[in-house]
Amino acid sequence: MKTILLAMLVLGVLGGIFGALLAYASKIFYVKVDPKQAAVREALAGANCGGCGYPGCDGYAAAVAKGEAPCNRCVAGGAETAARVAEIMGAANEAGEKMVAFVPCSGCEGVAEKRFNYTGPEDCQAAMLFGGKSNKLCTFACIGLGNCVRACQFDAMHIVNGIAQVNRSNCVGCGACVDICPKSIVKLIPESQRVEPGCSSHDKGGVVMKVCKAGCIGCMKCQRECPAGAIVVKDALAEVDPAKCIGCGKCAEVCPRHIIVDFQA
Amino acid sequence: MLSSIITISLGAILINNFIFSQFLGCCPFLGCSNKVDTALGMGLAVVFVMGLASAICWVINEYILVALHLEFLQTLAFILVIAALVQFVEMFLKKMVPSLYSALGIFLPLITTNCAVLGVVLLNVQNNYNFIESLVYGITGGIGFLLAIVLFASVRERVEFAEYPECFRGFSICLVSAALVALAFMGFSGMAIPV
Numbered sequence: 474m475k476t477i478l479l480a481m482l483v484l485g486v487l488g489g490i491f492g493a494l495l496a497y498a499s500k501i502f503y504v505k506v507d508p509k510q511a512a513v514r515e516a517l518a519g520a521n522c523g524g525c526g527y528p529g530c531d532g533y534a535a536a537v538a539k540g541e542a543p544c545n546r547c548v549a550g551g552a553e554t555a556a557r558v559a560e561i562m563g564a565a566n567e568a569g570e571k572m573v574a575f576v577p578c579s580g581c582e583g584v585a586e587k588r589f590n591y592t593g594p595e596d597c598q599a600a601m602l603f604g605g606k607s608n609k610l611c612t613f614a615c616i617g618l619g620n621c622v623r624a625c626q627f628d629a630m631h632i633v634n635g636i637a638q639v640n641r642s643n644c645v646g647c648g649a650c651v652d653i654c655p656k657s658i659v660k661l662i663p664e665s666q667r668v669e670p671g672c673s674s675h676d677k678g679g680v681v682m683k684v685c686k687a688g689c690i691g692c693m694k695c696q697r698e699c700p701a702g703a704i705v706v707k708d709a710l711a712e713v714d715p716a717k718c719i720g721c722g723k724c725a726e727v728c729p730r731h732i733i734v735d736f737q738a
Numbered sequence: 739m740l741s742s743i744i745t746i747s748l749g750a751i752l753i754n755n756f757i758f759s760q761f762l763g764c765c766p767f768l769g770c771s772n773k774v775d776t777a778l779g780m781g782l783a784v785v786f787v788m789g790l791a792s793a794i795c796w797v798i799n800e801y802i803l804v805a806l807h808l809e810f811l812q813t814l815a816f817i818l819v820i821a822a823l824v825q826f827v828e829m830f831l832k833k834m835v836p837s838l839y840s841a842l843g844i845f846l847p848l849i850t851t852n853c854a855v856l857g858v859v860l861l862n863v864q865n866n867y868n869f870i871e872s873l874v875y876g877i878t879g880g881i882g883f884l885l886a887i888v889l890f891a892s893v894r895e896r897v898e899f900a901e902y903p904e905c906f907r908g909f910s911i912c913l914v915s916a917a918l919v920a921l922a923f924m925g926f927s928g929m930a931i932p933v
Contacts, residue, residue: 491822498826502833
């Protein structure tokens with residue numbers, strides 16, 4: 474009995490001493506938090522959805538207070554929250570160019586050649602484990618097992634005919650799909666941009682021909698036809714410079730593989 | 739006295755290195771060795787905690803636990819000391835070196851459960867070290883950890899750019915290189931220092 478009491482007493486006193494010392498130390502080493510950060514955190518929707526691309530509302534609030542992030546990234550809060558955050562930061566509530574996600578791959582069912590018949594778990598990352606490639610012969614192709622669909626909080630991603638497609642009216646441009654894609658092909662493009670090549674393959678034309686019935690072969694026809702010089706073939710893949718693109722849609726018309734997506738068509 | 743200190747130091751740093759031959763503290767060793775800078779910070783924090791924990795735990799063990807015949811409380815009391823120390827280190831880093839604080843992230847509070855720290859204080863008791871010897875064993879054990887984690891982080895930084903089979907990507911190649919570094923340290927095993 475005596476031993477038990479003594480043991481309790483010793484540990485209790487030790488714990489008390491350490492607690493008191495730590496409490497004193499926490500006063501000395503107190504870190505001031507930017508009051509703006511706390512105010513911004515209050516104004517946010519607080520859903521911790523990650524739609525802004527930061528780890529939770531706290532992470533976003535810290536980035537805004539430091540001036541590293543724009544005020545309008547809280548997707549759950551919308552325009553109202555953006556205005557309030559802008560007021561706290563004393564910045565103009567500039568909307569900025571709205572970005573939407575785009576999956577540059579046209580290798581849907583029957584178009585892209587299969588490497589093997591994948592029957593494993595519905596997960597792109599799992600499909601990648603087979604030699605770091607995937608179920609399709611083209612190493613750049615969308616795997617189509619929907620990691621981006623599951624990452625999307627806004628019902629803007631769907632698997633259509635074996636590849637991911639973006640519903641542009643639902644997309645808020647949070648970039649969750651961009652981060653999750655194990656092939657790193659999903660990208661954000663300005664909503665105003667009219668055309669974008671629907672292919673990510675940097676393979677040479679001959680290789681693309683073998684593995685995919687769509688696929689950019691780098692024929693440079695779009696580059697020659699573009700009146701503004703906005704579309705350039707680089708590493709055997711057409712690329713659009715949104716700053717130069719005048720949105721005439723000519724490249725989409727002349728593409729022999731019909732893979733340049735015209736968003737106004 | 740001096741010769742025993744040298745024996746303990748060399749033993750803790752090279753021959754019986756905490757990570758490579760006693761396999762203590764493997765969690766932060768693998769988790770915090772992405773970059774040499776982070777590894778250095780983690781190693782220094784562990785040196786600090788191990789040295790201080792050895793000193794404080796020796797005093798508590800000798801003058802409270804042994805004096806009151808409460809030796810069975812050793813593990814519990816030592817964990818208490820280590821937890822308090824880690825809290826202190828965390829506060830200190832948050833105030834003084836915020837960049838290191840955010841780089842270490844969750845691994846900083848995890849020093850509490852780093853078995854190398856608890857291991858060193860329990861080994862002090864087991865080996866009947868006196869105060870000076872305990873302190874030296876704690877600090878040099880920490881230096882051994884620092885040496886191991888910095889060496890391994892440098893290896894990993896180079897492995898990043900190496901060409902190896904794709905199926906080894908990520909943690910597999912990390913474990914393979916850890917094994918090879920440990921193998922190199924086997925060269926010290928069985929070495930005896932004449933007293």
